[in-house]
Amino acid sequence: MTDFGGVLDLKIAYVNATFFTLDKDNLIFENGMMITEDNSISYIGQQLSELIDVEQIVDLKGKWVLPGLVNTHSHILMTLLRGKGDDMLLKPWLETKIWPLEQQYTTEIASVSAQLGILEMLKTGTTTFSDMFNPNGIDSDEIMESILSTGIRGAFSHTIFSMGSQIEQKRNLVEAERFAKKYKRVADGRLTTMVSPHSPYACRTEALLESLRIAKENELMVHTHVSETENEVYEIEKRYGVRPVEYLRSLGIFNQPTIMAHGVVLNDEEREILKHYDVRVAHNPISNLKLGSGIADIVSLLDSGIKVGIATDSVASNNNLDMFEEMRVAALLQKGMYKDATKLPAEKTLALATRIGAEAIGMGNTGSLEVGKKADFITIYPYDKEHLQPISAAYSHLLYAAHGNDICDVYIDGKNIVKDRVCLTIDEEKVIAEANRLQGKLVC
Structure with a gap:
């Protein structure tokens, strides 16, 4: 199996973040925690005082986390x-x-x-x-x-x-x-x-x-x-x-x-x-x-x-x-x-x-941060972004102010695909160069 930049099949706890679950109840956990295991979410909620069998802890340093x-x-x-x-x-x-x-x-x-x-x-x-x-x-x-x-x-x-x-x-x-x-x-x-x-x-x-x-x-x-x-x-x-x-x-x-x-x-x-x-x-x-x-x-x-x-x-x-x-x-x-x-x-x-x-599209195993769903999630670091202030209005900002370039990290199946805005699975420089070279071959 290919490792897309993450650690496979580990029990990982993501801490020190605000989690927007976007489930039916629209739950939000400030200073919350999410635990993933076998590419799925096994816990989402408030920070736990004791972590059992967790093999890795990832400090998200205050980021906002929402479903992909x-x-x-x-x-x-x-x-x-x-x-x-x-x-x-x-x-x-x-x-x-x-x-x-x-x-x-x-x-x-x-x-x-x-x-x-x-x-x-x-x-x-x-x-x-x-x-x-x-x-x-x-x-x-x-x-x-x-x-x-x-x-x-x-x-x-x-x-x-x-x-x-x-x-x-x-x-x-x-x-x-x-x-x-x-x-x-x-x-x-x-x-x-x-x-x-x-x-x-x-x-x-x-x-x-x-x-x-x-x-x-x-x-x-x-x-x-x-x-x-x-x-x-x-x-x-x-x-x-x-x-x-x-x-x-x-x-x-x-x-x-x-x-x-x-x-x-x-x-x-x-x-x-x-x-x-x-x-x-x-x-x-x-x-x-x-x-x-x-x-x-x-x-x-x-x-x-x-x-x-x-x-x-x-x-x-x-x-x-x-x-x-x-x-x-x-x-x-x-x-x-x-x-x-x-x-x-x-x-x-x-x-x-x-x-x-x-x-x-028939993929209800993703789309929200809920226990049992796939660990597909994205992060935003809002503190250095003027357009995402004040922090207290975060939910509003996600629709009315945020844009794609605000994304820091992307996880799919619990694997880190984009880290600090760098894609780990695609050679960005090569693809952009090839795209500009090949586009010139298309004439109409």
Whole structure:
């Protein structure tokens, strides 16, 4: 087993810190303690006077500790496309910029892009992600191996398209099924995959039905883009006579656990359908704004009892993977849209980016600091940061003032992945140099 900078299978006590559990009770332990054992949390609470069988004590020196953030929808292979196709609407952006550029990818370009994206995620506090990648022209096994080596947790999913010839479409589905079977559980469950038909507009009915079959046979979630723009809804209505949510429901897609990215254009009837089938939504506020797609009504989704996670989408439409910024924008948009400052308060928004987001992508064994959950956590040292003062308003600062660059340390499965803002599992200097070298090969 690879040691990602931590001591494996030891009973470790983390002391002298403020722990924000972000569990259902939103417990906070000042001068608290957390004990991890076998990659999971075995104790969280006030400082214990006696430590039994603890093999290592880590003094966190007053840091804030919270669960690792959960990014419920991303495209890390698009990291090298940051800054490409700015200021465009979704459809022309995809068809004239993003998809043509992805056609030029090699395995080397895709691997470096993935490493760069994960490096950014880790150093800004994301410990779990759910990603869709375009498999065109790359060795997906090699990419998955490079992801495994970073220590991150998540789901990396082969996107299914209905593009090109019938032979190409068949090859795409065969490869998607092979990938699903091989990677549905790897690294002791730290990484998995989902079945990811791109969208109702980029997949024919037979491709969606095949996606459903693959998901059912492999007991995997479905991850897809749905109702991102008004034009998309119009196109699907014109093509099939119903809106996207009803179309997918009629095919039986929602009989399988599903997370849909975006959900910007939804009505009350569609929210009822999503609630009935326990369909989860990955909310991408900054990407939706930048692409001019609109503002998703997250308050109505939550009021309907639908699980919602926060997400960044790709850096080609964001342009960063900072979940703190994403959370803040998500909360402020709902307050502004409703003209009601009580909407999406700090506690709820932080939960969407941690515990509820983890539940939304089927990884409820992380997302909060609770006994039995995985030891995935991040730290912030607030005392030398002007924007995190006064210290007494810490909970507010985590949403309204903090940003990804405030992260000091990142632990996943109890292993130290980022220490004092240095990633221990990725050669940062090499990846950045290679990213700039390879980006010049992409021309559109």
